Amino acid sequence: MDPRSEVVIRQHEYLSGRVLLINAPTDDLLSNLEKDITPCIWTWNYNELQYFQSQQANVHFGVDLPADDFDQAIIFVPKSKELLNYILHNVVSRLNVGASVFLVGEKKAGVERAAKQLLPFGPACKLDSARHCQMWQMTVEKTVVAKKLDDWAQQYTVPTPNGDLNICALPGVFSQNRLDIGTAVLLPYLSQVTAGKIADFGCGSGVISAYLAKLNPKNRIFAMDVDAFALASTQMTFEKNNLAPEQLEITAVTGIEDAPLFLHAIVSNPPFHQGIQTDYNASESLCKTSRRHLKSGGELWIVANRFLNYPLLIEQNFGQCTTKADQQGFKVLFANTQKKSKEQ
Structure with missing residues (x-):
């Protein structure tokens, strides 16, 4: 299993309700989530779409968020800083004040740098650091209006x-x-x-x-x-x-x-x-x-x-x-x- 997924599973007590997983690894994470969690996947990678469809997952492919409502979001850090800004802005536009957004990534992929991009939307803290990965939690302090x-x-x-x-x-x-x-x-x-x-x-x-x-x-x-x-x-x-x-x-x-x-x-x-x-x-x-x-x-x-x-x-x-x-x-x-x- 991808080490980023292992870190998410270690912090399962923070997760609840309808959870949107963004840019998630193609592994067994979904089958290892607690039963009270309802996951939905958002991917813009067509190969990943094929994988999650083969797993009978609730998966959405495209540049926009799924239409379904969600209570929390887990973002697996993308390569592009600009893309992470886009994701964060759109995710926060759909969440209520007090909701949690989690950021997961490898240290070599710049997760600590990426965590700083959480701060315009609310306070952030590091939940875990293991397997050369980190998991951060941001509590939405103010919502935003999605841009075109x-x-x-x-x-x-x-x-x-x-x-x-x-x-x-x-x-x-x-x-x-x-x-x-x-x-x-x-x-x-x-x-x-x-x-x-x-x-x-x-x-x-x-x-x-x-x-x-x-x-x-x-x-x-x-x-x-x-x-x-x-x-x-x-x-x-x-x-x-x-x-x-x-x-x-x-x-x-x-x-x-x-x-x-x-x-x-x-x-x-x-x-x-x-x-x-x-x-x-x-x-x-x-x-x-x-x-x-x-x-x-x-x-x-x-x-x-x-x-x-x-x-x-x-x-x-x-x-x-x-x-x-x-x-x-x-x-x-x-x-x-x-x-x-x-x-x-």
Whole structure:
């Protein structure tokens, strides 16, 4: 069991009634809670949604809180400080004065720093410190009015050959405040991508999706991500730039296996983090299995840190891999499926 869950179980006497568990580990915590506790899970990670559904848990997926009322909340510290602010603000807006909000996290994940973010809403005290984790309790002293989702988005501008794009990025989304270097290296090559049905795997705030849509109004973009905040950001970016709604299809995915078939191209700045942990599974699967989602002559475009072994993985599965660019620590990689003499 996750050590954070063990700390929660050790402090079970503080828990009662309807308890909202936010960003909870995928372990056996729910089955170890006392019978008088009615748990509800809030997650924005699609993989975690699948897990909790398999456990027959009461789970809600999205950027907003569940509609059901709750008496207490346990927040498992997210990686992003801005995301924790968003969570706290929305949780407190739904609780009465005197209610408890608990914060649980690993010391190496910055739980002590995160605990300071509790203080604007009420006094906080440390309940436990064990297994390299801490659990804090905050008693709500004053409630707040929830802000609109749009108010939480950071915005920045990205130039394209067809004019500037205004990017909207919600808390916790990759590169929330500015264009990341990898995507910046990739963008000049997007004009070479075959037009048609294009998947943006790991769409983040929608930079690649919106760029491709603006380049060619005939492009149909499948924006895919595991993170509900990324999907909502991409939607906001399209709306902010008045891009045609019919150009965009947003899909929560567990990995590239959920992508449509017969795509003209897959374009990606692939993710390699799961929470605070480095996790290359999704991006390595992209290199190994994306070919089956492409039509004959379909293209794969990836930007990645130059130290990663993606060129070898792509070459093993496509037969070839071309490095289009190697700059600022990143490589733009290209491969395509071999065209048949006659399209079926």
